[in-house]
Amino acid sequence: AQSVTQLGSHVSVSEGALVLLRCNYSSSVPPYLFWYVQYPNQGLQLLLKYTTGATLVKGINGFEAEFKKSETSFHLTKPSAHMSDAAEYFCAVSVPRGGGGADGLTFGKGTHLIIQP
């Protein structure tokens, strides 16, 4: 079974500073990897995803993540934090099935991103 570990339940950065949210996964087969964002009292919105191909993935709102197989990591970064980035961020993994499609997503416990003015 696959699993996801997000390091740091809370991360605080200053506005304009680099955002780095860490995610490590465990999977017996090459996984699909995702980052989602959740604003208060809302559902989850997909930021970016990695399935195959280029290991550096760019997403919405200036976020990007790099798949590093050797490190089993998929860290999320953004060069300059905005106040509007304050939210809960979830890393997720799914395992592609042989016939196409994938199993349900397995999520990390989430990281609450705090932006200091």
Place this chain on the structure above:
Amino acid sequence: EAGVTQSPTHLIKTRGQQATLRCSPISGHTSVYWYQQALGLGLQFLLWYDEGEERNRGNFPPRFSGRQFPNYSSELNVNALELEDSALYLCASSLWMNTEAFFGQGTRLTVV
């Protein structure tokens, strides 16, 4: 295009009762996923339906059940409610061959 819609947005039930939560996927999506987001426990995978069949199930007791209708909408039923079932229940949908899941706003279930 309408996104994933869930109803009701809030539900208050008494311990021992049954709760029914509903989800309408994005038009054209055949897969529906249910997740429980309980305080301090993160997002837990509950159920996955596709083409009317249960494809996968998370580590939850049998009193959590559901179904998918011919129009691909889905229902989650929770029987014999316990206080610990209080959580935000999220539904997501995707195309079978597409790994990107789109989430609804959730149903907040409170068991008292």
